[in-house]
Amino acid sequence: MPAGAPAAPVLEVDHLIQRFRVPGGTLEAVSDVSFTIGRGATLGLVGESGSGKSSIGRAVIQLPPPAQGAVRLDGRDLTTLSKAELRDARSGIQMIFQDPVSALNPRRRVRDIVAEGPAILGWPRERAEQRVAEILTQVGLDPAAFGDRRPHQLSGGQCQRVAIARALIVEPRMLICDEPVASLDVSVQGQILNLLEDMRGRYGLSMLFISHDLSVVHAVSDQIGVMYLGQVVEYGDADVITREPSHPYTRGLLDAVPVPDPHAALPETRLRGEIPSPMSPPSGCRFRTRCGFAQDRCATEAPVLRPIDTGQVVACHFPLHGGAAPAVQEPAVAEVTNTSGQGGH
Amino acid sequence: MTAETTPGAPGPAAGAPPALLSVSGLTCELPTPAGPVRPVEDVSFTLGHGKTLGIVGESGAGKSMLARALMGLVPRGATLSGDVVLDGVSISRLTGKDRRKVLGAGIGLVFQDPMTSLNPVVPIGRQITEGMRFHKGIKGREARGIGIDLLRQVGVNDPAKRYDQYPHQLSGGMRQRVTIAAALACDPKVLIADEATTALDVTVQKQILDLLQSIQRDREMGLVIITHDLGVVAGRTDGIAVMYAGQVVEKGPTAVLFDAHRNRYTAALLRSMPRLEDEPHQKLATIAGAPPQPRALPPGCRFAPRCGFAQPECSQGPLELVRDAPGHHYRCVNPREVPAAVGDEQPYASATGIQQ
Numbered sequence: 001m002p003a004g005a006p007a008a009p010v011l012e013v014d015h016l017i018q019r020f021r022v023p024g025g026t027l028e029a030v031s032d033v034s035f036t037i038g039r040g041a042t043l044g045l046v047g048e049s050g051s052g053k054s055s056i057g058r059a060v061i062q063l064p065p066p067a068q069g070a071v072r073l074d075g076r077d078l079t080t081l082s083k084a085e086l087r088d089a090r091s092g093i094q095m096i097f098q099d100p101v102s103a104l105n106p107r108r109r110v111r112d113i114v115a116e117g118p119a120i121l122g123w124p125r126e127r128a129e130q131r132v133a134e135i136l137t138q139v140g141l142d143p144a145a146f147g148d149r150r151p152h153q154l155s156g157g158q159c160q161r162v163a164i165a166r167a168l169i170v171e172p173r174m175l176i177c178d179e180p181v182a183s184l185d186v187s188v189q190g191q192i193l194n195l196l197e198d199m200r201g202r203y204g205l206s207m208l209f210i211s212h213d214l215s216v217v218h219a220v221s222d223q224i225g226v227m228y229l230g231q232v233v234e235y236g237d238a239d240v241i242t243r244e245p246s247h248p249y250t251r252g253l254l255d256a257v258p259v260p261d262p263h264a265a266l267p268e269t270r271l272r273g274e275i276p277s278p279m280s281p282p283s284g285c286r287f288r289t290r291c292g293f294a295q296d297r298c299a300t301e302a303p304v305l306r307p308i309d310t311g312q313v314v315a316c317h318f319p320l321h322g323g324a325a326p327a328v329q330e331p332a333v334a335e336v337t338n339t340s341g342q343g344g345h
Numbered sequence: 346m347t348a349e350t351t352p353g354a355p356g357p358a359a360g361a362p363p364a365l366l367s368v369s370g371l372t373c374e375l376p377t378p379a380g381p382v383r384p385v386e387d388v389s390f391t392l393g394h395g396k397t398l399g400i401v402g403e404s405g406a407g408k409s410m411l412a413r414a415l416m417g418l419v420p421r422g423a424t425l426s427g428d429v430v431l432d433g434v435s436i437s438r439l440t441g442k443d444r445r446k447v448l449g450a451g452i453g454l455v456f457q458d459p460m461t462s463l464n465p466v467v468p469i470g471r472q473i474t475e476g477m478r479f480h481k482g483i484k485g486r487e488a489r490g491i492g493i494d495l496l497r498q499v500g501v502n503d504p505a506k507r508y509d510q511y512p513h514q515l516s517g518g519m520r521q522r523v524t525i526a527a528a529l530a531c532d533p534k535v536l537i538a539d540e541a542t543t544a545l546d547v548t549v550q551k552q553i554l555d556l557l558q559s560i561q562r563d564r565e566m567g568l569v570i571i572t573h574d575l576g577v578v579a580g581r582t583d584g585i586a587v588m589y590a591g592q593v594v595e596k597g598p599t600a601v602l603f604d605a606h607r608n609r610y611t612a613a614l615l616r617s618m619p620r621l622e623d624e625p626h627q628k629l630a631t632i633a634g635a636p637p638q639p640r641a642l643p644p645g646c647r648f649a650p651r652c653g654f655a656q657p658e659c660s661q662g663p664l665e666l667v668r669d670a671p672g673h674h675y676r677c678v679n680p681r682e683v684p685a686a687v688g689d690e691q692p693y694a695s696a697t698g699i700q701q
Contacts (some may be wrong), residue, residue, distance in 0.1 A: 185573060197626060263600065272552070
């Protein structure tokens with residue numbers, strides 16, 4: 001962690017709220033989430049389906065833009081840009097998705113898929129071709145062998161490599177990865193995670209890494225934000241979150257991770273039931289309906305994120321450690337900040 | 346938990362006393378334009394009463410085809426050989442109606458995606474009771490009563506109301522509970538869960554695995570958990586069989602398979618799992634390349650082209666399963682050495698899981 005003033009963050013997400021109109025009303029998928037990501041740093045977002053983690057990723061890249069709040073890339077607020085300005089700005093922020101096969105146009109050749117960004121940005125042909133060959137090599141695909149193939153001729157892992165090449169060819173500052181390895185085999189998962197780490201180092205990339213799997217998030221992240229029903233409930237350094245989780249929900253998520261060790265006792269299943277509908281989140285603490293430690297206060301007063309002595313911030317009245325929340329709290333400042341400012345290694 | 350792993354007795358051990366399910370030399374051959382392929386080749390294992398077997402492998406390893414082959418649910422034109430004996434009845438000798446009766450009622454199957462295994466336009470109650478109406482002639486109010494009771498057993502809240510609802514009205518986890526209820530409707534002797542929790546959140550996955558385990562214990566069923574995730578089977582099975590390219594490459598009691606595995610693919614698979622104990626940003630161990638196409642299998646060891654320990658001998662001639670210890674078999678020319686304490690590799694899954 002560098003001393004002195006940290007460099008300006010690459011991405012600042014400020015009080016982001018995302019709503020969707022659904023049959024029967026409006027659904028708030030993301031409720032007031034703020035964070036910043038420094039250059040070369042990776043923030044992992046983890047939570048169950050319906051926690052709003054993917055909605056954040058999409059709101060950051062303005063697909064669709066958030067209902068409220070600011071998303072600043074290198075200080076420039078993406079939510080205020082015109083269509084044309086946004087198209088230019090998108091070369092600074094790219095995304096890869098869970099299902100790499102359906103993310104690629106099945107009728108186009110790998111070479112053309114990867115060259116899409118340069119084409120939109122109007123690069124000269126020669127430069128684009130050269131860069132396609134370069135980036136394909138960097139993601140581990142021989143341009144001569146793979147350039148003319150179509151997605152159906154590739155494995156899932158190879159498709160994800162193509163998607164990574166397509167995202168990185170324009171040298172973005174920020175890469176959003178939405179469950180990039182969830183549909184891949186374990187042996188291939190590692191290859192893709194290693195490739196992402198490699199690219200992060202090569203390009204000084206910052207990453208927002210979204211996954212439901214804590215062990216995957218932990219492997220690549222500097223910090224981890226745990227999401228529940230649209231809110232960040234715990235945030236801190238990756239190893240603090242996984243070693244000393246303070247929020248009962250984080251504990252539950254950790255206990256649910258299958259451990260490949262036949263001698264480890266299976267942890268008791270404390271996290272019962274399923275995530276409630278975001279249409280009508282519980283009052284007070286949204287997690288209280290599934291929490292084994294909930295008390296009266298949890299139903300009436302929404303906990304706010306506050307720092308505790310193990311270094312993370314947690315939104316819980318009665319966290320597993322770090323002491324109960326003070327009776328009177330400051331007005332909520334849900335500021336989640338990436339502190340390291342640069343990648344590990 | 347489940348693992349009263351008395352050496353020799355559990356899971357895939359050969360020669361165990363009367364097995365509930367015994368599979369020997371099961372092979373499934375499919376005709377393709379390029380010649381026949383064998384997605385399942387010479388698979389043998391036994392499953393005792395009240396025991397749990399894990400079948401682990403990556404996509405394309407043949408694990409799902411194995412589940413289908415067990416049930417005789419193979420594509421048209423496929424030929425099955427080998428023998429499947431369920432509770433003393435050899436299924437291979439049965440045909441048509443008799444076979445359906447033994448298999449349909451005797452083995453319950455739960456698939457990965459409940460949204461495709463459930464019919465979206467039929468109320469879930471009718472889907473749960475379909476098997477008992479067909480196999481046991483239980484109908485009307487009696488079927489409804491049993492169906493509602495099954496829903497209660499699998500943890501569906503408000504079962505009487507849910508009974509008349511449609512699949513889309515339920516969450517993914519609830520739908521999977523419904524398919525489990527349907528699989529249990531005929532009191533099967535064996536329940537096969539084919540990647541039943543893969544599409545679910547980790548939290549719901551744990552609930553469903555706990556549920557399967559408690560049902561298995563209550564009913565003293567045999568349970569087969571098919572998964573790509575070694576973590577899912579680690580604390581919940583008596584024995585594990587690892588599959589690669591259609592073959593079982595290693596099988597043995599669960600603890601032995603984790604601690605004293607010999608096969609290099611098993612080792613690589615275990616090593617490639619990201620672990621919470623490791624520091625972030627560490628390079629993850631991977632397996633280079635991809636599994637072979639069924640039409641172009643390498644000679645000899647099918648894992649050899651991806652194996653870091655491959656020798657020229659690995660690619661010569663077919664490779665047999667070797668017995669390492671009672672109940673522990675593997676297929677490998679240059680197996681991993683397993684000395685008592687320390688070796689050339691980290692002993693994975695040591696008691697604490699902490700690697701120095």
